[in-house]
Amino acid sequence: MDEEPTESLWVRIKGSAGAGDIIAGVCYRPSDQGDQADEALYRQIGAASCSQALVLMGDFNHPDICWRDNAAERKQSRKLLECVDDNFLFQVIEEPTRRGAVLDLVLTNKEGLVGDVKLKVSLGCSDHEMVEFKILRAVRRARSKLTTLDFRRADFGLFRDLLGRILWDKALEGRGAQDS
Template identity: 30%
Template sequence: MSHRADLDTECEILWAQLELVGSKRILLGAFYRPPESGSDILDQLQLSLSKIDVNKDRNILNIWVAGDFNLSHIDWENQTTIPGCPKPGLSRQLIELSNDFGLEQVVREPTRGSNILDLFFMSNPTLMDRVRILPGMSDHTGIPLVTINTRPKVNRSKPRRIHLYHKADWSAIKEDLTYISSDFQDICSDMVTVDDLWDDFCTRVKGTMDKNIPNKVVTPHKSPPWFNRNVSRIYRKKKKAFNKAKHSNNTDDWEIFRSLRKELNRQSRRNYRQYVRDTCSESMKKFYSFIKSLKKTPLVSQL
């Protein structure tokens, strides 16, 4: 851990850079806003955050800002002030500041009386596991304990084996099934349970499938959310046209491939723009999540 003095400003904030083994770095800021201070303190916090160079610090996984902000009556779920808010201007300034820098406040339970004064802002709230309020100290009734997975598990689809039915030897399968049918009748008796008969039947059918139907292992690919059925259909046609053109090296086949590639790019861009419009209109949370995912989302035109 090292002190990031280059991010300090004229407010009570201390930045530390955490070095993690096998993961990207984390910037952690500890902040305190005196109860009677004005908007200048939040201005200094904004200045401090603006000093983070995205290009220089691109290997940083997350930005956390935690501390006692002494601003109550904020509905963090809906990003609004609660009626009767004693400092509505400062509260709105803090909400806008968090939105400007893509930070989400994750503490939802009171830390002093009925107020949420101790806050924890995260640039990537999907890493958060849970938040617990521990017994507090001095006049604070609770202290937030935030459990975070710095290396979140990714649910990846496992490779699976599929049968190629268009290459099956159906004559051999019919012959085997005929033998299975006659042999199955011979083993039926009062001494054999239904479960045993079913297990034996399934084993025999699976055996003839594995013997007479070729198979291969496929690895699923995660597609972008705008990669719908229509785009997928065009993509398959483009891939098929490319294989045909590569095999024949015919001018007309290459023209068909280029036409399908152009159609795929046009349709994917149209779907992408519509997806962005829908995401932006739903909520700011989904919008910022989408912005953060851009570095990880493959381009449709490259699929």
């Protein structure tokens, strides 16, 4: 099956020793884009979000999304919110970028990776505000002492299979609800 084309560009920014690479993506989603092209874009985002550091920016054309409440009216917009949630992404634009709507997004998978976000006047004859931000490399060097699980790399099929092998009636026999 041929993959539906998307208007996106992905680059790997090579980090110096110990700094790690950053995947940067730029995309444009036409407002009349169909479900198949959306799904192709969401697969690309899913693959890119497995990297250690991701910054994705672009015009996603979902004016009905309320990022503060993580809600949307249209099904296609809810699909984008689902993609963002499923891939553990943060949306960092807080102000409208075009006619009172947040159409232009900056998404990242690392809190603190993107900073100093500013909206500037539009460039040339564009009707969108220009977004300026910094990618903060220093965040990569900070190491947390807390162990966190990366569920994006989990083998849920194996997990389901292992849980299916347990004889639950026997394992929970004689236990109350709290103990079970």
